[in-house]
Amino acid sequence: MTAAAITKKPLLQKEKEIGLRSVSAAMAMSAAIQKELTSKDMLTKSDRSPVTIADFASQALICKALGSHFPGIPIVGEEDSQAIRRPENHEVFAKVVHYLRQYDPAMEEKLICDLIDMGGDEPNGTFWTLDPIDGTKGFLRGEQFAIALALVQEGQVLLGILGCPNLERSAGGTLFWAGRGKGSWRVPANGGVSEAVHASAKTNTTQMRFVESYESSHSDKDTQLAISQRLLISSPPEQMDSQVKYGIVASGAADIYLRIPNPASRDYREKIWDHAAGSLIVEEAGGRVSDIDGKQLDFSAGKTLAKNRGILASNGAVHERVLQIIAEMAAKK
Numbered sequence: 001m002t003a004a005a006i007t008k009k010p011l012l013q014k015e016k017e018i019g020l021r022s023v024s025a026a027m028a029m030s031a032a033i034q035k036e037l038t039s040k041d042m043l044t045k046s047d048r049s050p051v052t053i054a055d056f057a058s059q060a061l062i063c064k065a066l067g068s069h070f071p072g073i074p075i076v077g078e079e080d081s082q083a084i085r086r087p088e089n090h091e092v093f094a095k096v097v098h099y100l101r102q103y104d105p106a107m108e109e110k111l112i113c114d115l116i117d118m119g120g121d122e123p124n125g126t127f128w129t130l131d132p133i134d135g136t137k138g139f140l141r142g143e144q145f146a147i148a149l150a151l152v153q154e155g156q157v158l159l160g161i162l163g164c165p166n167l168e169r170s171a172g173g174t175l176f177w178a179g180r181g182k183g184s185w186r187v188p189a190n191g192g193v194s195e196a197v198h199a200s201a202k203t204n205t206t207q208m209r210f211v212e213s214y215e216s217s218h219s220d221k222d223t224q225l226a227i228s229q230r231l232l233i234s235s236p237p238e239q240m241d242s243q244v245k246y247g248i249v250a251s252g253a254a255d256i257y258l259r260i261p262n263p264a265s266r267d268y269r270e271k272i273w274d275h276a277a278g279s280l281i282v283e284e285a286g287g288r289v290s291d292i293d294g295k296q297l298d299f300s301a302g303k304t305l306a307k308n309r310g311i312l313a314s315n316g317a318v319h320e321r322v323l324q325i326i327a328e329m330a331a332k333k
Contacts, residue, residue, distance in 0.1 A: 012151070012159050012179055014069065019149050019161045020177060022065035026058040026132065026147045027163040027173050027189055029099055033057070034139055034165070041095055042140065043083050050136050053095045055079050058132035058147055060100055060107070060115040066128055067118055073151075076303060077119020077130040078273055085113060123272065123302060126153040131243075131273040137215060138241025146242040150276035155300025156180070160277035160284075164244045165189070176247045178284035184250050199287035199315040200252035205231040208255035208318065211248065214239040219310075220260040223329060227258065230325050231318070246278025249313050250285035256318060259311040260292055260326070269304040275311060288316040294323045 033041070033054040042052040059079045066075055084093040093109065100107040119130055128151055135145035147163035158180050165173035171188035176197070178184040187194040202208055210228045213219050221237070228237050238254075248254045261268055279289040279297055290296060291308035298307040312322055 015151055015159055016161075016177065016179065018065055018069045019151070019159065020175060022062045023147050023149055023161050023163040024175060024189055025065075025103060026061050027165045027175070029061065029103060030054045030058055030133060030139070030145070030147065031165040031173065033099055034142060034145075037140070041092065043089060043092060045083070050140060051079060051083065052133065052136060052139065053092055053099065054139060055133045055136060056081070056084055056096045056112075056116055057099045059119055059130065060096070060112050061103060062130055062132065062147070062149065063115045063118040064104070067115070070128075074121035074124065074127040075119045075130060076121055076123045076127050076273065077116075077132065078271070079116055079132060080120055081113035081116040084116075123152065123299070126151070128152075129273045129276050129299075131271075134274060135214075135242025135244070141241075143214075144241045144244045146244050146247075148243050148273060148277040150273075150280065152272075152276060152299050155298060157276050157280040157299060160280035162243055162247050162277050162281060163189070164242075164247055167244055167247065174247065176250065176281050178250075178281040180280065180284070182284065184281045184285035186247075186251060197251040197281075197285050199250060199282065199285045200255050201317070202255055202315060203317045205318060205321070206234055208233050208315075209235070209253070210237045210256045210258070211240050211245045211254045212237040212258060213245075214241045217262055217265075218259065220262050223260050224258050226329065227322065227325050228256075231256075231321070243274065243278035246275075246282050246313055249287055249315065250278075250282045252315070255315045256322060257311070257313040258292075258322065261310050269306050270308070270311060271304055272299050272302075275305065279313065282313045286316060287314055288319045289313045290319070290323070292323070292326050294320075 131148040139145040151159040172190035292310035
């Protein structure tokens with residue numbers, strides 16, 4: 001399918017339906033894996049970050065659906081099959097196969113590796129970007145994580161889907177989705193009617209809820225705390241893994257999500273799959289997303305947001321005030 005064909009379809013209906021269906025299936029499978037997870041069900045990548053059987057299984061499941069229905073659209077995913085192909089990791093691979101066959105008995109080992117590696121494309125023109133388990137450390141702790149899928153065209157996110165299995169667990173989790181120009185929506189993963197979500201209308205910062213990443217290595221938490229204090233927010237920033245933070249800002253349950261680069265890694269640039277889906281969901285809910293310099297996120301620079309520094313997502317009303325405080329604090333350093 002060509003980029004031109006996609007732009008002629010105003011609602012991206014098929015892309016939305018297949019995306020929601022595949023992310024929903026990955027949510028259910030990942031939630032089941034999380035309940036049964038052991039220390040033997042994970043590996044450590046070369047950058048020392050963890051990867052679990054759920055990361056591999058989720059990527060294979062979603063890539064199969066996208067590849068079957070949209071063979072002409074590349075997929076830019078976070079994982080590859082190199083680690084699980086190694087003989088010493090056979091037990092981990094066997095568990096990946098076990099869980100996938102519960103959803104598709106035809107899943108053979110070679111096919112699974114090939115499906116995972118479908119996510120190895122480079123971003124160019126129109127492409128999907130996928131984080132099969134966003135917030136792996138939260139997943140390992142039994143807390144929040146997300147499955148994040150977005151469709152990007154020429155640097156602009158057209159469709160964003162977030163599956164959040166541990167957000168409203170009684171409903172099987174929450175699915176958020178947004179189409180550019182079509183608003184943001186959520187639906188219980190167990191089924192139900194989609195309802196529109198809207199960022200909060202709060203203007204009084206003392207009443208606002210501020211969220212940040214759980215991991216201290218991901219951001220400058222001292223500066224973020226100082227900013228929340230400058231805003232007179234009564235509670236310290238709440239720590240949470242994954243793009244679930246975007247979902248709760250979009251739905252008005254939080255008002256500010258801030259990610260200032262850690263001083264130890266100021267040159268770090270965010271990965272596109274960590275922000276593409278969530279940023280559109282907040283924007284279409286009436287909020288605002290930029291980097292910490294106020295620039296729009298640019299998804300046209302490869303696998304990273306190479307032209308941006310950090311992340312600020314807000315209900316919109318407080319956005320300029322936060323940017324002003326960031327600039328003032330930076331000027332004093």
